[in-house]
Amino acid sequence: MVFLISNTSFADDNDTTYTYRWGRGLNIPAFNLNLGGYSGISFEHTESDPEAVILDDISFFVSWSPHARIRFFSEFEMENFISSNDGVANFWESFNLERLYVDFLVSDSFSIRLGQFMTPVGIWNKNPIMPLVWTSSRPLVTKSYFFPSRTNGLMLTQQWIINNHNLDISIYLDDSNHLDPRQVNHHQSTYSEVAFKQAIGTSIRYKVNHELDIGLSSLVFKKRMELQQTMNYLIGLDLFWKKNGYELQTEWAYRYAPERLGNEVSGYIQGVIPLGNEIFAVERYELLSGQHQDFYTNFNGVTHIGVSALVWRPFFFLVLKAEYRFGHNNKQLVPSGFFSSISVLF
Amino acid sequence: MIKQLLHPFFIIVLLGFNATSLADKILVIVAKNSPVAKLTRQQLENIYRKKTILNPNNKRWIPLNLLIDDQLRQAFSKKIFNQHPEEMESFWNIQYFNGITPPYVVSSNEAVLRFVSSTPNAIGYIYNCYLDKRVRVLIRLNFRNKLTHSCP
Numbered sequence: 001m002v003f004l005i006s007n008t009s010f011a012d013d014n015d016t017t018y019t020y021r022w023g024r025g026l027n028i029p030a031f032n033l034n035l036g037g038y039s040g041i042s043f044e045h046t047e048s049d050p051e052a053v054i055l056d057d058i059s060f061f062v063s064w065s066p067h068a069r070i071r072f073f074s075e076f077e078m079e080n081f082i083s084s085n086d087g088v089a090n091f092w093e094s095f096n097l098e099r100l101y102v103d104f105l106v107s108d109s110f111s112i113r114l115g116q117f118m119t120p121v122g123i124w125n126k127n128p129i130m131p132l133v134w135t136s137s138r139p140l141v142t143k144s145y146f147f148p149s150r151t152n153g154l155m156l157t158q159q160w161i162i163n164n165h166n167l168d169i170s171i172y173l174d175d176s177n178h179l180d181p182r183q184v185n186h187h188q189s190t191y192s193e194v195a196f197k198q199a200i201g202t203s204i205r206y207k208v209n210h211e212l213d214i215g216l217s218s219l220v221f222k223k224r225m226e227l228q229q230t231m232n233y234l235i236g237l238d239l240f241w242k243k244n245g246y247e248l249q250t251e252w253a254y255r256y257a258p259e260r261l262g263n264e265v266s267g268y269i270q271g272v273i274p275l276g277n278e279i280f281a282v283e284r285y286e287l288l289s290g291q292h293q294d295f296y297t298n299f300n301g302v303t304h305i306g307v308s309a310l311v312w313r314p315f316f317f318l319v320l321k322a323e324y325r326f327g328h329n330n331k332q333l334v335p336s337g338f339f340s341s342i343s344v345l346f
Numbered sequence: 347m348i349k350q351l352l353h354p355f356f357i358i359v360l361l362g363f364n365a366t367s368l369a370d371k372i373l374v375i376v377a378k379n380s381p382v383a384k385l386t387r388q389q390l391e392n393i394y395r396k397k398t399i400l401n402p403n404n405k406r407w408i409p410l411n412l413l414i415d416d417q418l419r420q421a422f423s424k425k426i427f428n429q430h431p432e433e434m435e436s437f438w439n440i441q442y443f444n445g446i447t448p449p450y451v452v453s454s455n456e457a458v459l460r461f462v463s464s465t466p467n468a469i470g471y472i473y474n475c476y477l478d479k480r481v482r483v484l485i486r487l488n489f490r491n492k493l494t495h496s497c498p
Contacts, residue, residue: 023439024447034447063445068399068406073445108400127440159397164388166397210428245433316435345439 023317023345025061032065037075038345040130046325046337055082056130056341059098068105075099099150113155113172116180119196120170120203121217122238122251125149130343134247134272134282135309136321137339141253141266141286144194145294147219147234151196152179166207174199177224197222197229211243217253230259245274255290262300264290272311282309282323292333303329317345371474372422372493374485375458377466385484391426393469395437396446401467409449410458410470417493418455422471425487456498473497 018028025036037060045051059077066072075098082088101115118126124133124142128149140146155172176196199221207213217236222229238251252267270284286305293299309323322340330336374390376382381403385393392398393407401407412419414431423431438448452458458470463480475497477483 023435024442027447034445036442038443061443061445063447065406068404071445105400107404108398108402127443129443132439132443159392161386161388161392164386166388166392316432316439345442 022315025346034061034063036061036346037077038129038131038343040341040343042130042136042339042341044136044337044339046335048331048335049337050085053084054080056080056343059129070105071103073099073101073103109159111157113157114153116150116152117155119147119149119151119174119199119201119219120155120172121147121201121219121234121236122215122253123240123249124251130341131317131319131345134270134280134311134321135284135307135323135339136341137307137323137325137334139251139266139268139270139284139286140288140292140305140334141236141251141268143294145292146253146255146264146266147221147232148176148194148196148199148223150176150180151199151201152176153199165209166205168203168205170203172199172201172203174201174221195224197224212239212241214239215251230257230261232257232261245272245280247272261293262291264288264292266290266292278313280311280313282311283307284309286327288333294333297332299333301329303327303333305330305334319343372418372425372471372487372489373474373477373483374469374471374487375462375477375481376469376484377463378480378482380466380482382469382484387426387485390469390485394426394449396441396449403467405467408465408468410461410468411449411451412455412458412471413451413453417495418471418473421489421491421493422487425489 018026020026025034027034037058039058040056041053042056043051043053057077057079058081059075062074064072077096077098078094079096080089081094097116099116099118101113101117104112104114106112118128120126122142124139127133128138128142130136151172151174153172153174155170157168157170160167174196175198177198180195199219201217201219201221204216205213215238217234219234221232221234223232232255234253234255236251236253239249241248248269248271250267250269252265254263254265256263266286266288268284268286270282273281275281284307289302291300305325305327307323307325309321312320320342324338325334326336327334374385382401389398394409399406419431423429423434427434441447452461455472455476458472459476459478459480462468462470473493473495
């Protein structure tokens, strides 16, 4: 039994048809297998760095569900593979295993995830890739220096429907110190420094209505970075509203470390306004206040950052962005400058 | 007068009216032998968002959609998600990043009926005038705006 339909087909278990659709990948229904990915090229020119054109990502997804209760997912990518300033990078230095996990559905409302997955804090970090976000630059509160972006371990998620509203609660445990597959890479120094050593966290998501959902995150963690192996406590709050093409998104987090690393609060509020013809204006305000550390910076103070962007989505799978970032006391952390990018889901 | 009414032009117009009706109900259907007795609106939305994967028999739900520009698909999407299907693409982009693909698409009410009636885990939606004994209705969605469409 085969129904042929617009760009998609489906078939019974014995059928070997497959279909490809831009932005949705290669689907092979007989094996419950989907292959896809995304890619992006960016240009940036900041007050601190020379102009650069970078092939940011070539990323591949593999999703396979051999049983109704089981789904494997992996994403691997070539990151910053080609740059106008640095040329072509070494293959293995660019190659990253971004995510690799298996979901086991215990019931229709309870699931277990095992492997490497995006740390479920806030909105941005869960879906951070170029074709899915509105700006080429990333808010500080979502960067891995604030909290490591990937978790290696176990996550339990329970879904409830309360008065016709979804409530999802996840608890996750990280033991990257032993489980992070990237540790075996010879370029481990790059990643081990922004990875968890160990962590435990919770994520609560409540869908208020069709337009609005809110989230609450908490996280206790140690980073693997030599000088930062102290206990950190983080609490975060986020909100997402969308109606008729307009969007409002905000997320805030407070991190506290009793020893050495002090505390910081950071967040952003971002609005999206449709201008017609799939063109959107995006405005974002960011704040960081407190003691912030990354590879190169030991920042202590207050910084304000603004981003103004124009985004064109001629098709749902293709995004072109141009933006200007500016701010106060921001040069050390995220220098002002112009950014643009083209990204595509394939 | 009678002769004028029997003019081929009028006959065609009258037949056209017969084939077209005003409907204010969309039926969400499953196979007659489906284990599902009832669904809430939120459960239906979760199935169509592929947030709920398993049915009560712990089999994979197979939700079906019509073509994106089909009037019934547009009405169903607006009713269940409060978004047009085109607006849902950003949601499916995020799901794609997490390895989840949108529901299968079939081209007609009859195709929905044929597939749902022969697949115990499938769920679809049709105009009320397409309902027959092969399937069972789980939810009736009412619409303020009448939908004009052809009936079999």
